[in-house]
Amino acid sequence: MNLITFLHIILESGFALFCLLAVLSVRMYDTEGRRATKVIIAALLTNVVINIADVLAYVYHGEPSDTGYIMVRISNFAVFTGMFVLLAIGNKLLDTLLEERGGGADKRPRNAVYGICCAGVALVVLSAAFRFLYSFDDQNVYHRGFLFPVLPLLAATAVIILLVRTLTERDILPDGEYNALMCIWVLPVLGMAAQTLYYGISLANICNSIAVIIMTVVFIREIIDEISVKKSFILNGESVERISEDLEAFLKGMETERQNRIRIRFTVEEALLSIWQRFGDLNMVKVIASIRFGRPSIRMEHVGEAYNPFSKTKSSAEEWSRGLLASAGISPMYSYSHGTNIMKIPMRRMSVNPVIVIIFAIIFGIISGSVAMVALAAGDAQFVTEGLLMPVYDLWNN
The missing domain is CATH 3.30.565.10 (Histidine kinase-like ATPase, C-terminal domain)
Incomplete structure (x- = not known):
């Protein structure tokens, strides 16, 4: 595994875990009065799925086994469809924030973005059968198809519509929400532009993660300021x-x-x-x-x-x-x-339901353990297990 792939796996796994922690942070507050809460949680969880799927795609990239064959195809399909789902969620978030502030009366831009997202998902589904967007060779290596540029063009068109709508409704959006929305629209486009020219690391996913986390931080800050x-x-x-x-x-x-x-x-x-x-x-x-x-x-x-x-x-x-x-x-x-x-x-530090914490801890263990298995050589993995983890486990039991 080369350094770029290793860093890519570490970054996307880290962002997936960070988004899970962000979900826990949002759930600590009473947000019944904010309709955007469920939309932001949906964006965070969708981003978790995209990052984990992309990590699996890189892990099994070039592995011509039955498991590798299935995982690479499922993972790439999840990444491409997830990107348009995340874009649709961003569209819903903008619409919800505008409605909370008494704006967003014109629904035509919203409907246009939903239509573009549906078209993007439909193309990815059709490409799974006809392979005009991407394909895989006998060594289970991913290759872009001749129509692959259609995907970033569709996404860019939707982002332009969202960008124009955000600028049009600038007066009713607070500065924090406006700046966070601009990050959501601009950062992934920059990442996608760089990724289109250079394949090797998913800059679009990383930029998406950063933008969604920025929006979550702004949202939590608004909740704290309100109460x-x-x-x-x-x-x-x-x-x-x-x-x-x-x-x-x-x-x-x-x-x-x-x-x-x-x-x-x-x-x-x-x-x-x-x-x-x-x-x-x-x-x-x-x-x-x-x-x-x-x-x-x-x-x-x-x-x-x-x-x-x-x-x-x-x-x-x-x-x-x-x-x-x-x-x-x-x-x-x-x-x-x-x-x-x-x-x-x-007062006591804020906490969430212990059952939710345990579930997230299990997910954290699965993700971090999988990354360690991929990143560490057999000898290093044995040293970490026997020299570090087992003594801690024995100490805990005693």
Whole structure:
């Protein structure tokens, strides 16, 4: 295996795993209000299938066995059809984002792109029988057919339509979504242009992966911004209630369990009421509820003399409040710096369903193990297994 093929397998396998992790990241948030969620997850999973199929096509390339014969044909078919499916999903994503912002009334560009994608898939299906797009020789080596340029031309036509539609609706799209969509349209075209001139590494797939991941990062950032709280209040009974309602929306957006939401809200309300009673109506309180590196936290600040509303007293209500948080694994923190009282409630790191994590871990093991089998020589594979993996396995069992 030459260096280019090795790097290609590593890159596409890595992007497949990264897209799986991105799916887990999206699933950690409550995104019922965003119709684009399912479209982005579909794009990520489609990209996983394309990358894995392309890796298998390279692994079995030139292997004239029965397994190689079947895998190369299935993999190439999956890659070419998957590219047009991914393009159709991108078209759906643009349409959904425009509808969320109140635009996208003209559906003709959308329908035209769907028609082009259907035509592309139909050509790939027909080529499997008549071999006018690509074929394989007796050594199971892939060769482009005389009509192969039709595929990138179809894809480029669809991208031009999507590009024009994106530019036309520029005013209603936020900067992050607009820039991410431009990456989705432009990067794969550049990769396809380079790949058409030079066959040896799937630059189009790599560019697709980068673009889809950029879109996912922007989408997750928008979700975090939507549920985050960063406001200042003049503390009184009404503002305490509004702060509590904002925190309820924040905690619900992170899919925090209902009993824990009640515990946290009760503690925050008790702390704010304690501050209000101590400093009066004119005290300004800044409330920040945000997520950093997957760990949410609530932070409250107010200027004044040092006063810790979480301080230990013999009050039965405060003891009960601390007991509620302790049962949820949450410990409030207080500090005083440069005349500012700072109260922070760090929460547990966000997580997903353990069953989903196990399934993804199995997929991760299959992909990484397969790549290692292909990339490592027999002696190196034996050393990794017996010298590294088996001791770790024995240590875990013990």
